[in-house]
Amino acid sequence: MKVHGYFRSSAAYRVRIALNLKGLDPERAFIHLTKGGGEQFSASYGVLNPQALVPSLVLDDGAVLTQSLAIVEYLDETHPAPPLLPKAPFDRAVVRSFAQVIACDIHPINNLRILGYLKKELGRSEDEKNAWYRHWIAKGLGALEVLVAGHAGRGQFCHGDAPGLADICLVPQIYNAERFDCPLDAYPTLMDITARCRALPAFAAAAPERQPDAA
């Protein structure tokens, strides 16, 4: 396996955490998203990932998977221990829904390409761009705090006492929020879980600043 990522991409960060939790250490390739206009737009990377997004996972037979949540569930299905999803269908759905609050309704709206469009195509100021970012963080994390705090199956982590798919999405999103100086006091449950995750080697080793391509 070879995983194509970028240290600051929170989608790539999710996959790094999952790989670490599974004890997998595939070959790495680094796609710099801002250098020279963005290496993700190269013809060679476009063959792997027509969306020009990271991450991409190239399997040993050359087949390619894209989309971080699909990749994480693939890793979970092909390397079942430790499991990243609970067993019961309801619990699985809850954990997936937590992950999707982040992966559908926060992260893509605040992605590099969106912020670029706000600045370039729509001529918005740095302040307006930052307000946009913080607005969607507050909307998303505010709702997620309520959902996770109210989840009967919550334990040391979003669900139960072992980290899983929801935590894998949460920690990179909090990293992003911190980068943009978003206030986080309103999310005590999420911040407790984040602190607990960050203390685990699998999460710590996946942190952006620990990656070889970090500036």
Add this chain to the structure above:
Amino acid sequence: MKVHGYFRSSAAYRVRIALNLKGLDPERAFIHLTKGGGEQFSASYGVLNPQALVPSLVLDDGAVLTQSLAIVEYLDETHPAPPLLPKAPFDRAVVRSFAQVIACDIHPINNLRILGYLKKELGRSEDEKNAWYRHWIAKGLGALEVLVAGHAGRGQFCHGDAPGLADICLVPQIYNAERFDCPLDAYPTLMDITARCRALPAFAAAAPERQPDAA
């Protein structure tokens, strides 16, 4: 079960298709997203869905699920026939990735609340709003066309010869694209599959204009 939706929400539309494919007909509740400032913002709906988004699925024991993809996979796991995902992990990941291209990287960026923010908070014109919409449709469907057309497991549908999770996401997204007069000539594979889906009763009965809450 009781499903809370809105005829034009493409996330709710996905769940309607899945329910129809599974032969399920739960009670329905209609959350009008634009009437009176938006019924999704009511206190009573906020208890079900802190994101103030549709759909929400209330189970017979009162437990609630949110996020359309999580709900569709829940329906698939609790009502396995006909399956909405293939069996092999790689194929499952490919189908999920197709669904996520839409559900993560197209739909949330063009959602009602985002378009509202562009107009209200950022003061953008109707033309700029429409250009934004069409831009992300073109980016997303352009990439998805390449991915689906190049997928070795493609058949009559995105994967194989029965409709599944990817098709469930595709058809509502094409409906949205048509509403906003997006050019669709560049996506012949996706449009072929869409036409095939629309001919099936499960998809036809889920169409927005066929819902009781359609204006």
